[in-house]
Amino acid sequence: MSSIRHRRWIGPIAAAAAIGITLTGCTGDQAAQESANVDCGPYSDYGTFDSGTEVSIYGTISDVEADRLNESWADFESCTGIDVKYEPSKEFETQINVRAQGGNPPNLAIFPQPGLLAAQANAGYIKPAPDAVAANAKKFWSEDWQKYGTVDGTVYGAPLMASVKGYVWYSPSMFSDNGWEVPTTLDELLSLTEDIQKSGAVDKPWCVGFASGDATGWPGTDWVEDFVLRQQGPDVYDQWVTNEVKFTDPKIREAFDSVGDYIRNPDFVNGGLGDVNSIATTEFGDAGLPILDGTCALHHQATFYEGFWPEGTTVAPDGDVWAFLLPGTEAGANAVTGGGEIVGAYSDAPEVVALQTYLSSDTWANIRVKLGGVISANNGLDPENASSDLLKNAVGILQDPNTTFRFDASDLMPGAVGAGSFWKGMVDWIGGKSTDDTTTFIQDSWPQ
Template sequence: MGAATAGGLAMALVLSACSGDDLGGGGDGGGGDTDADCADYEQYGTFEGETVEISSTISDQEADQLEESWADFVGCTGITIEHNGTNEFESQIFVQVEGGNAPNLAIFPQPGLLQRMQEGDYLVPAGEAAMDAASANYTEDWLTYGNIDGEQFGIPVMGSVKSYVWYSPSAFEENGYEVPTTWSEMMDLTDQIVADQGEGSAKPWCFGIESGGATGWPATDFLEDMVLREAGPDVYDQWVNHEIPFDDPQIVASLERVGEILQNPDYVNGGIGDPRSIATTAWSDAGLQIPEGNCFMFRAASFFEAQLPDDVEVGPDGDVFAFYLPADTADEQPLLVAGDYLAAFDDNEATQAVQAYLASPEWANSRVSIGGVVSPNQGVDPQNASSDVLRLTLELMQDEDAVARFDGSDLMPSSVGAGTFWTEMTSWIDGQVEAEDALTAVEESWPQD
């Protein structure tokens, strides 16, 4: 499941150049004079009277923050940026482009959706200035998901890391537990917690996969993380691209390894019930058992932080924090990631200027400093992150030993990645089918070429 926040809101940010005139606009996040040194933006040109429209899934507070992040840029270039965020982005973007009313730019929450748009011959390759910025500031792992048939169409502008285990630093300290650095250390810790807790209600793990119409996605994430760790990134790529069967023995082994945690009644489901309760427990509610003291570990992405109550302190010395989901050896660092990709529908000069700025480390640092998100742009200073978890996320993204792979379900045909994969993982966790049978059912559902 992608990282972008869904919601419905349409906003316009109307800004003039650095003249100091009143900069009113339709959005609340970017109006007002800019105090920026406009010499920093001369490279992008000036565009009095030009408008660039951006469509996305981004809404509410995050949309306001997005507007704020480019306020100085638009104030100095004179571009009017009109941002339209909607939870119906996927359907609306096709209606727009097929009706000849495409926006200038769009932020796609899934590479697969971007590819479908390019297959319709609606997109143009990234402009030269944007490519210069992207080549200098993004790793090949991240760029590859916006590259189609050798041309770069999408540039990753925001991202998240899913390979986390959330825990309570105070509970670990109280019990003398160390953060594990390998998978075997984590499983040894799991067994130690079982032994220490005895018949108590606290369990080593809590987990939930209920998410309305998207129920099942947290289990697909866990499997994808496990495939990366056990079978490796090359096999992961083959699996996601259906170059090997969905029920390849290596994938079955990875799911069974996930089951060693999620289907063990001694290990789960802290504060909630037995393993079958996972299927009916909202994914974020499961994690809330950590600060309640009902479980010790919860696997979830960096964006779980936004689900925590305001009175829960998040940090290495706080009520809740996260550690990297370890691999078999400490020198391996596969990352399961998700992110948003910016792509253009035209090559107008103003469009290319906005695209180039959003590909730059200057914009990425601006957006990260405002809070709530991170960017895989390697030029971001981790100290600009708005929380300890987001700082850790940036450090993992920028680690030269990290191998990043995008959320597999977002890359698969939607009937699989957002269909049978979710439902079969739900049946599996509910005990209705064995691991191999669940994966075989997904394999049989894969669309024929």
């Protein structure tokens, strides 16, 4: 880890005082890490704790990504003596409420929806962020990113990882063999889709999946959000998030119908997977795989989808798969949507403060990104630590001051909408419910 940049080398006593930790004597865990030659310099900020000290974390990150998450704090555990217990769940959005209301929350939770974090804050369940976390949020993230962890002027958490949404994955060799060009406008994307369909080179141009456990439907919301931002611009997008522009507004209905031109058209979906109705039951993680067997040509999904390709898949402009950003109405448009997570705390115990502070640091961001598959909007991140050219490009987009970035709209909306009726509405809509009826259903659920 000697290549990680932007470390803060602070004396252990001063650093511990800064985040409210009392240092203890050398533990057995410390002796073990010293014999393993772990460099504890970057972790001197966080203090040391008695053997058996545990911090629980609850989140949606699972499978390989969960393994990498555990690896990202392995040295932190060795150097501090804290045992981090991570619990993944596909029912996070439901169960975090159940656990908080039942008085059995985790110490920390990784919220993929700022709206859900805000609901927990407003209910008095999570703690305001410690000073060190708030300071890291201010130091390492833009004002836009800071506000995603802020509720009514109080910082409750700092961002963790990030993703750039709106990528369209494809096979470079398939494009080359058929003479297809990457589109630069939305009109060109529709023309490309029509050309692919007419060519007969694949089963259907697009492959799509909405299934995701209790969160089924969210991939559909990403489609709509991308089209709202590209067709209507950031001001309308922001007003939609706050309900100044309603779901029933013609501008939002236009986005639904534009998305429908692709994924409700039986001639265009669902390549290698079935008909339009199969979208609702196809796991989102599996939905892009037909590109590899040549039954589908295009798949809409975020940067994190790189981690879903089978082992041995080459992600490169001349590899097995690559991706382009969903274009705008005009060539060269720079508006993108994205997502991320916010770490909130249900406890202010010193060991919890230590881990929450570490997760808000540039040290953690560089370590996790270097392990592969993800990026971060932390401005202390060295883009060269990203594990592929695609992810390096995505980091560049996030760090480019000229990029018009907007967080995933459904994640910013009240939980009853963003993690409820919007998801359900997309499932009903892909099943044949009209745009008017779907948007009315979602709008009627907005909390009064």
